[in-house]
Amino acid sequence: MFSFENVSCGPLKNLNFKIERKERVILFGPSGAGKSTLLFLFNRLYSPDSGTIYYEGENIVNQSVSQLRKKAGLVLQEPNLFPGTVIDNLKYGPSLFEEWEGKNGGELLEYVQLPASYLERDVEQLSGGEKQRVSLARTLANKPEVLLLDEPTSALDYRTAEEIEEVLDRLIKENGLSMIMVTHNLKQAERLGNRGLFLMDGTIKEDGRLPDMLNRPASRELAEFLEE
Helix, strand or coil: CEEEEEEEECCEEEEEEEECCCCEEEEECCCCCCHHHHHHHCCCCCCCCEEEEEECCEEHHHCCHHHHHHHEEEECCCCCCCCCEHHHHHHHHHHHCCCCCCCHHHHHHHHCCCCHHHHHCEHHHCCHHHHHHHHHHHHHCCCCCEEEEECCCCCCCHHHHHHHHHHHHHHHHHHCCEEEEECCCHHHHHHHCCEEEEEECCEEEEEEECCHHHHCCCCHHHHHHHHC
């Protein structure tokens, strides 16, 4: 699906790796390691200083940014919804591609376990957890192939974070999506991921299966990180 060849950007140095369809990849490591920088490279929020990124075998610089971001949907730590109603947010992306149908709104809210009555609700009236659900539904409205998640539950209380995790897990399974997620929560990494990329000092120090690499780290750097 994605292939990075000698990619450098900001703190990231000469990265080489591939991500296959339906993988659930967790990006983790200490603060400043370059996790969010790496995540934002996948849909061209950031551009490499050097090297090449391929999506489905094609250099992403040759692809339409809007089409790439449709296929690789990003959900941020803070929901960052547009002013207006829930339905205004949900139909924005599909409307750009003339793909919105009225029935989509209720279906999308059902996906994220919100009642259809929320469609006409102003987003300022929503709780933090409800906003994140709408943010996720807005991303799903574009029918992405991969979800890019930047610590999507870190601003939520424990119970709400658990609920969002359950929604994500179900959506990914039911829709056959790939996932690339930044998290500091290693328990969450075990629950949602099947592959981990451990970053430190701008490089990938370890690439392995989860939870194996957390239980039996192969590198000194990861072993020391897990002991902290």
